[in-house]
Amino acid sequence: MPIRPVDRVIAANQQLEGEGFPIRRPFPTPALMDFDPFLMLDEVGPVDYPPGRALGAPDHPHRGFETVSYVLSGEKLHEDSTGKTQLLRPGDVQWMTAGAGIVHSELPSPAFKAAGGRAHSFQIWVNLPKARKYAEPGYQHLPGDATPVAEQDGGRISVRVIAGAAFGVEAAIGTATPVWLQDWRLAPGAEAELPVPEDFNAAAYVFEGEARFGPDRASAGVGDFVVFGAGDRIVMRGGAGGGRFLLLAGAPLAEPVARYGPFVMNTEAELHAAFDDYRSGRMGVIARS
Numbered sequence: 001m002p003i004r005p006v007d008r009v010i011a012a013n014q015q016l017e018g019e020g021f022p023i024r025r026p027f028p029t030p031a032l033m034d035f036d037p038f039l040m041l042d043e044v045g046p047v048d049y050p051p052g053r054a055l056g057a058p059d060h061p062h063r064g065f066e067t068v069s070y071v072l073s074g075e076k077l078h079e080d081s082t083g084k085t086q087l088l089r090p091g092d093v094q095w096m097t098a099g100a101g102i103v104h105s106e107l108p109s110p111a112f113k114a115a116g117g118r119a120h121s122f123q124i125w126v127n128l129p130k131a132r133k134y135a136e137p138g139y140q141h142l143p144g145d146a147t148p149v150a151e152q153d154g155g156r157i158s159v160r161v162i163a164g165a166a167f168g169v170e171a172a173i174g175t176a177t178p179v180w181l182q183d184w185r186l187a188p189g190a191e192a193e194l195p196v197p198e199d200f201n202a203a204a205y206v207f208e209g210e211a212r213f214g215p216d217r218a219s220a221g222v223g224d225f226v227v228f229g230a231g232d233r234i235v236m237r238g239g240a241g242g243g244r245f246l247l248l249a250g251a252p253l254a255e256p257v258a259r260y261g262p263f264v265m266n267t268e269a270e271l272h273a274a275f276d277d278y279r280s281g282r283m284g285v286i287a288r289s
């Protein structure tokens, strides 16, 4: 099998989310509605907040999929209807299984909000297969300093392996179906080749500098989502000033998707049931003292 070619390069949409914070979203957008098994990729910020002004997403529900938060800068406080509270610091990942239903809030930590500063993070939605949509809700917390890192070429290639594997380094996060999520840094001109299973969809989202991809070393800059075509491996090279990107890959579920707002199910009837269950309090509430 060949090196995966660059199929498409999609420029992220810029918009406001939650209480009004700026995001870049390559999908879902009119240019790219589906990237099975992923449902959404948001780069939140970077935005520099004065003291007291940082924004987040207060109490809201989810059902039927997983939400992944990866903090680059700033601090987030997660609270949820299972009674758990978790502070997320720079480098930390929260891989949350909404499953049958959870209500959570994702707000700046009180200390970060008071001090102000740069907020920069990723929010990624990963679909669950039909058989796991009603799984028990919960999350995996992966501290930044516990994230496995793979290095090659004397550190000119560095990969934070959040999910999946790279250069023999295995992730600490467990996923419901085969899903890879990795934070790659390539020094100027550093070139890497990574085997990626042929049945996976695969893409790269550049968020610092510039990187080059595929047999033609096509250039992609900040905000570009590079969708790879068929093949058994990916080739990547750091641009003139180096580049940093997220690698997203996974086995497509190939199941019907019915989505509305915070719910992602297989049928419209299941979406209606999700709204009913949320409105009637069956997904719980966040207990605050």
Ligand code: FE
Residues within 6 Å of the ligand: 057, 060, 062, 067, 104, 106
């Ligand atoms: Fe959420």
